[in-house]
Amino acid sequence: MIVRDEVRKMKTVAPLVAAMSNEARCKALEKIAEKLAEKKDEIFAENKKDLDAAAENNVAAPIVKRLKFDEGKLRDVIAGIHQLITLEDPIGKVTLDRELDEGLRLTRITCPIGVIGVIFEARPDALVQISTLCIRSGNCPVLKGGKETTFTNRILFGIIYDAVLEAGFPEGCMLAVEQHNEIDELLTCDGLVDLLIPRGSNAFVRYIMDNTHIPVMGHADGVCHIYVDKNADMDKAVNIILDAKMQYTAACNAVETLLIQRDDAFLEKFIPKLTQALAENKIKLRGTKEFTDLIDRYASDVKDGAADGGALDYESVDESDFREYLALIVSAKLVDGVDEAIDHINLHGSHHTDSIITEDSTVADRFVQLVDSAGVYVNCSTRFADGFRYGFGAEVGISTSKIHARGPVGLEGLVTYKYKLVGHGQIVGDYASGKSHFNFKDL
Amino acid sequence: MIVRDEVRKMKTVAPLVAAMSNEARCKALEKIAEKLAEKKDEIFAENKKDLDAAAENNVAAPIVKRLKFDEGKLRDVIAGIHQLITLEDPIGKVTLDRELDEGLRLTRITCPIGVIGVIFEARPDALVQISTLCIRSGNCPVLKGGKETTFTNRILFGIIYDAVLEAGFPEGCMLAVEQHNEIDELLTCDGLVDLLIPRGSNAFVRYIMDNTHIPVMGHADGVCHIYVDKNADMDKAVNIILDAKMQYTAACNAVETLLIQRDDAFLEKFIPKLTQALAENKIKLRGTKEFTDLIDRYASDVKDGAADGGALDYESVDESDFREYLALIVSAKLVDGVDEAIDHINLHGSHHTDSIITEDSTVADRFVQLVDSAGVYVNCSTRFADGFRYGFGAEVGISTSKIHARGPVGLEGLVTYKYKLVGHGQIVGDYASGKSHFNFKDL
Numbered sequence: 072m073i074v075r076d077e078v079r080k081m082k083t084v085a086p087l088v089a090a091m092s093n094e095a096r097c098k099a100l101e102k103i104a105e106k107l108a109e110k111k112d113e114i115f116a117e118n119k120k121d122l123d124a125a126a127e128n129n130v131a132a133p134i135v136k137r138l139k140f141d142e143g144k145l146r147d148v149i150a151g152i153h154q155l156i157t158l159e160d161p162i163g164k165v166t167l168d169r170e171l172d173e174g175l176r177l178t179r180i181t182c183p184i185g186v187i188g189v190i191f192e193a194r195p196d197a198l199v200q201i202s203t204l205c206i207r208s209g210n211c212p213v214l215k216g217g218k219e220t221t222f223t224n225r226i227l228f229g230i231i232y233d234a235v236l237e238a239g240f241p242e243g244c245m246l247a248v249e250q251h252n253e254i255d256e257l258l259t260c261d262g263l264v265d266l267l268i269p270r271g272s273n274a275f276v277r278y279i280m281d282n283t284h285i286p287v288m289g290h291a292d293g294v295c296h297i298y299v300d301k302n303a304d305m306d307k308a309v310n311i312i313l314d315a316k317m318q319y320t321a322a323c324n325a326v327e328t329l330l331i332q333r334d335d336a337f338l339e340k341f342i343p344k345l346t347q348a349l350a351e352n353k354i355k356l357r358g359t360k361e362f363t364d365l366i367d368r369y370a371s372d373v374k375d376g377a378a379d380g381g382a383l384d385y386e387s388v389d390e391s392d393f394r395e396y397l398a399l400i401v402s403a404k405l406v407d408g409v410d411e412a413i414d415h416i417n418l419h420g421s422h423h424t425d426s427i428i429t430e431d432s433t434v435a436d437r438f439v440q441l442v443d444s445a446g447v448y449v450n451c452s453t454r455f456a457d458g459f460r461y462g463f464g465a466e467v468g469i470s471t472s473k474i475h476a477r478g479p480v481g482l483e484g485l486v487t488y489k490y491k492l493v494g495h496g497q498i499v500g501d502y503a504s505g506k507s508h509f510n511f512k513d514l
Numbered sequence: 515m516i517v518r519d520e521v522r523k524m525k526t527v528a529p530l531v532a533a534m535s536n537e538a539r540c541k542a543l544e545k546i547a548e549k550l551a552e553k554k555d556e557i558f559a560e561n562k563k564d565l566d567a568a569a570e571n572n573v574a575a576p577i578v579k580r581l582k583f584d585e586g587k588l589r590d591v592i593a594g595i596h597q598l599i600t601l602e603d604p605i606g607k608v609t610l611d612r613e614l615d616e617g618l619r620l621t622r623i624t625c626p627i628g629v630i631g632v633i634f635e636a637r638p639d640a641l642v643q644i645s646t647l648c649i650r651s652g653n654c655p656v657l658k659g660g661k662e663t664t665f666t667n668r669i670l671f672g673i674i675y676d677a678v679l680e681a682g683f684p685e686g687c688m689l690a691v692e693q694h695n696e697i698d699e700l701l702t703c704d705g706l707v708d709l710l711i712p713r714g715s716n717a718f719v720r721y722i723m724d725n726t727h728i729p730v731m732g733h734a735d736g737v738c739h740i741y742v743d744k745n746a747d748m749d750k751a752v753n754i755i756l757d758a759k760m761q762y763t764a765a766c767n768a769v770e771t772l773l774i775q776r777d778d779a780f781l782e783k784f785i786p787k788l789t790q791a792l793a794e795n796k797i798k799l800r801g802t803k804e805f806t807d808l809i810d811r812y813a814s815d816v817k818d819g820a821a822d823g824g825a826l827d828y829e830s831v832d833e834s835d836f837r838e839y840l841a842l843i844v845s846a847k848l849v850d851g852v853d854e855a856i857d858h859i860n861l862h863g864s865h866h867t868d869s870i871i872t873e874d875s876t877v878a879d880r881f882v883q884l885v886d887s888a889g890v891y892v893n894c895s896t897r898f899a900d901g902f903r904y905g906f907g908a909e910v911g912i913s914t915s916k917i918h919a920r921g922p923v924g925l926e927g928l929v930t931y932k933y934k935l936v937g938h939g940q941i942v943g944d945y946a947s948g949k950s951h952f953n954f955k956d957l
Contacts, residue, residue, distance in 0.1 A: 083857060086884040169905055175894065177904060184916050185886060265916050280727065286917040307939035314941030414526060439934050441529040443628060451618065451937030460945070461620060461933070462612055462954040473627050473708050473930040474729040475918040487916040490904070491882050494894030496750035498757035502903070511905040 072248075074213075074256040078186065078263045080243045081211050085185045088244050089209045093160040099206055099238035104152045106234045107199070107227075111145055114230070117222040118195065125219060133321075138220050140195040140227075148199040154464040155207045161482040162209050167490075170512040172502075175494045181486050183209035185265040188257050189467060190279070192271055193217025198224055200465040202231050202245065208485040213257065213264065215248040225249070258283040268468050268480075273395070288480065290471035292421035293323030294395050295453040298412040298438065300429035301334035305341050307450060308428040309348045312401075314452040315426070316354055321397045323469060324424050324446075324456040328393050330412045331362075333405040342369040343378075349401070351380030358403040363387045365405075393419070409434050413441045420444060422471045424456040424478075445471060445478035515691075517656075517699040521629060521706045523686045524654050528628045531687050532652045536603040542649055542681035547595040549677045550642070550670075554588055557673070560665040561638065568662060576764075581663050583638040583670075591642040597907040598650045604925040605652050610933075613955040615945075618937040624929045626652035628708040631700050632910060633722070635714055636660025641667055643908040644711075645674050645688065651928040656700065656707065658691040668692070701726035711911050711923075716838070731923065733914035735864035736766030737838050738896040741855040741881065743872035744777035748784050750893060751871040752791045755844075757895040758869070759797055764840045766912060767867050767889075767899040771836055772846040773855045774805075781848075785812040786821075792844070794823030801846040806830045808848075836862070852877050856884045863887060865914045867899040867921075888914060888921035 107114070118140040125135050167179035187210050191197045198216050205212040216224040228247040235244060248257060257264065261284035268288050269279040280287045297315060299308045315326035331341070342365045349356055350373050356363070363385055366374050376382030393402035406412045409427070416425050424446035427438040435449045446456045456479060458466025463481030470476045476484030501507040550557070561583040568578050610622035630653050634640045641659050648655040659667040671690040678687060691700060700707065704727035711731050712722040723730050740758060742751045758769035774784070785808045792799055793816050799806070806828055809817050819825030836845035849855045852870070859868050867889035870881040878892045889899045899922060901909025906924025913919045919927030944950040 079861075083860065086856065086860060086886055089886075090883050171898075171903065171905065175898075284723065286729075286915060288917070304939065310939060310941055314943045318942045318946065413529070417526065417529060418522075435936075440533050443529055443532075444932065446933045446935060448934075449936040451935055451940040452942050454942035455614075455618075455935055455940070456933075460614065460942070460952065462614065462952070472729060474731070477930055478933045487920055489887065490889045490899075490921045491891075492889060492894055492898055493878075493892040496747065496753060497894045497898070498754055498761070499895050499897035499903070500757045500761045503761065509903065509905070 078260045082263045084241045084243045085211045089183045097156045099235045102234035104149045106230045117226040120222040121220045161486045168514040178491045181488045187266045188213040188264045189268045190215045193219035195223040213246045261285045293423045294327045294421045296328045296425040298330040298427045301332040301337040302431040303428040329403040330406045346370040346373040350383040355400045356385040357388045360387045362403045424453045521703045525706045527684045527686045528654045532626045542678045545677035547592045560669040563665040564663045604929045611957040621934045624931045631656040631710045633658045633712045636662035638666040656689045704728045736866045737770045737864045739771045739868040741773040741870045744775040744780040745874040746871040773849045776848040789813045789816040793826040798843045799828040800831045803830045805846045867896045
């Protein structure tokens with residue numbers, strides 16, 4: 072396949088897809104849900120081929136769990152499709168309606184972005200979610216999934232594409248790319264592809280960003296922070312830290328760095344609680360020297376392994392060595408208070424999601440106002456940063472950019488707008504010369 | 515000056531500027547307007563130095579007109595500032611307010627982007643417009659203006675910066691960059707600068723895009739089209755074409771390509787009108803062979819120079835040679851109808867602004883729906899694509915990207931948002947296990 076030729080065809084088809092009615096787009100989604108249910112045995116059979124290959128290659132159990140497409144995942148993606156249908160149409164909304172002068176009317180209308188390339192990890196449910204988000208929002212997707220689910224991707228794509236054609240969508244409105252080298256070809260299609268959404272490792276996303284002129288939406292890092300204020304409820308704090316680190320350790324919204332207020336009365340009680348919880352859950356601590364010294368001072372039993380849960384695994388590091396672990400490791404340092412926490416997060420974080428634990432609402436408000444991240448949380452886990460949990464139905468990814476879409480990206484992030492200006496022969500010369508005058512009036 | 519150090523300081527100041535109240539931001543604008551009026555003689559004296567240097571360098575008259583900062587331009591920028599004050603505050607708007615579950619509330623709030631680098635042409639009024647747009651929207655600007663107005667830029671920046679400090683803004687909230695090599699340093703400040711807005715030539719904008727990891731908003735090209743349908747009012751069409759080409763020939767929203775419906779009855783009448791108007795106005799025509807053959811057939815007097823206005827200057831070219839002229843030259847070709855016009859514009863245009871001239875509203879609607887450009891116009895000049903003419907007060911530039919902001923960019927394009935999530939200890943584990951359930955409720 073010559074990717075450029077296919078994408079060029081898609082570019083001419085994209086305006087037709089953008090013009091499809093809300094009804095037609097919802098009908099397509101219904102057909103997809105139906106066909107997925109109908110063909111489930113075929114899908115599971117193809118998925119078994121991928122799982123067998125993974126077994127042969129001794130792929131680790133947590134990864135295999137992701138590759139698997141079973142009754143449960145099928146039920147979830149179908150439920151997701153039905154939720155997408157119920158969401159408000161993001162297309163055709165008039166967001167500005169203004170008379171510039173008598174008989175010269177400006178309207179701004181939301182419309183699909185057009186051709187969107189999504190490169191995603193080996194997760195069959197992701198293929199369904201991304202395709203259906205694109206179809207709901209009138210966009211044409213170019214899909215490249217992880218090679219570990221090649222068979223499953225192929226049958227899912229076939230089913231979805233057939234369903235949208237049956238629903239009246241034009242041929243060429245979706246495209247599957249299977250070969251890894253075709254990604255490089257896709258990267259050169261600026262002017263044809265309007266947006267790229269890479270999902271995957273930091274290095275992979277960075278590679279995409281460095282090798283294309285197409286706009287890229289996504290995030291390279293997820294260094295999320297939890298700041299524990301001296302007025303924190305300690306049990307909430309520990310509970311939230313454990314959830315944020317352990318509930319899905321490899322996720323971009325998992326916590327990586329703890330910032331804790333330098334307050335002796337608080338630390339004396341909090342350090343034993345925190346370190347014991349970390350030890351019990353086999354979470355390694357990488358703290359500044361000042362921080363690990365606190366373990367000697369306040370939690371010598373956890374240090375020795377005399378407490379329940381065994382000895383804490385920890386080391387002293389320079390804070391310049393704090394990083395994204397995506398593993399059962401957490402960095403920690405002390406800060407004077409909320410302002411130092413804010414400065415640290417703004418300069419060293421990745422503007423993804425950061426949470427404060429405090430019962431002091433003034434301090435919480437300051438944190439929320441001044442932390443410059445897509446998600447600023449009070450007394451809850453950073454793991455909530457997710458399109459489904461925000462009620463978006465699904466997400467195509469999470470953006471740490473401040474441009475276009477920020478945070479979990481659902482339908483609204485797949486939309487742009489155009490300005491429509493309708494007149495009856497007006498020229499700018501008449502306004503420049505003073506013969507005509509603008510008379511702005513919002514309608 | 516080490517640009518990186520200054521920008522790093524600005525990054526820590528940016529959240530404080532973002533937290534400034536609407537009142538404080540408007541007060542700053544009022545102070546700027548006052549001080550500009552107060553110091554006008556000093557400004558004009560500095561501007562004279564730039565004009566003298568331009569005279570010494572034999573700078574062309576139209577350029578000198580841009581460099582000049584006189585009573586008229588001062589009046590215009592002060593009027594613009596007062597208009598900006600009256601516009602609705604773009605910051606702090608709640609665009610989503612949703613209970614995810616009892617006691618777990620998600621809000622999405624608009625906020626400034628942060629640190630914005632703007633590199634603009636030698637036009638002193640642009641410096642005032644860009645600075646005041648940034649201040650109104652709570653952003654910190656890094657400003658690099660054209661070197662031909664160095665003296666004027668310096669005094670204007672000084673006056674504006676003093677005014678915002680007096681209004682209570684923190685030191686370091688604005689930065690002027692004067693040396694051309696400092697642009698390259700600025701381009702390396704990803705992670706510190708949130709957005710770059712380059713204005714200038716195609717080659718310059720492309721250079722910026724190719725040499726930075728910072729998101730870039732702007733447009734490299736402005737190949738705008740006018741499609742003349744067989745049901746066009748011919749006088750309107752000619753009038754609009756002349757305005758779109760001549761009212762400001764070097765502007766990005768000037769028309770570059772004419773597409774005209776292949777309809778003999780229409781062409782027989784329209785070609786003489788059009789070619790005579792072009793000849794009279796010394797506009798050179800570069801048409802496809804089919805198009806220039808029409809001149810022989812229907813407008814031989816214009817060809818010979820026998821008509822009023824003298825002979826038409828024209829040549830036959832391949833349509834692959836159509837381009838952005840920014841001069842009194844226009845490309846032309848015939849198309850079968852609106853669908854071919856749409857395909858041509860979508861594949862060969864720059865998605866800036868394209869206009870249809872027709873009295874047939876069905877055809878107009880199809881054009882507006884299917885043309886994939888920031889501005890889609892009916893029966894008016896492409897020159898209307900401009901922030902002031904759209905009622906935005908001013909613009910920082912025009913975007914041909916489909917990501918973030920599209921078309922003329924005013925206050926709304928300088929804004930992003932953050933998600934705030936407030937709970938009382940909620941963790942994702944409880945939702946994953948089924949102990950808790952999401953119960954989305956928009957508030």
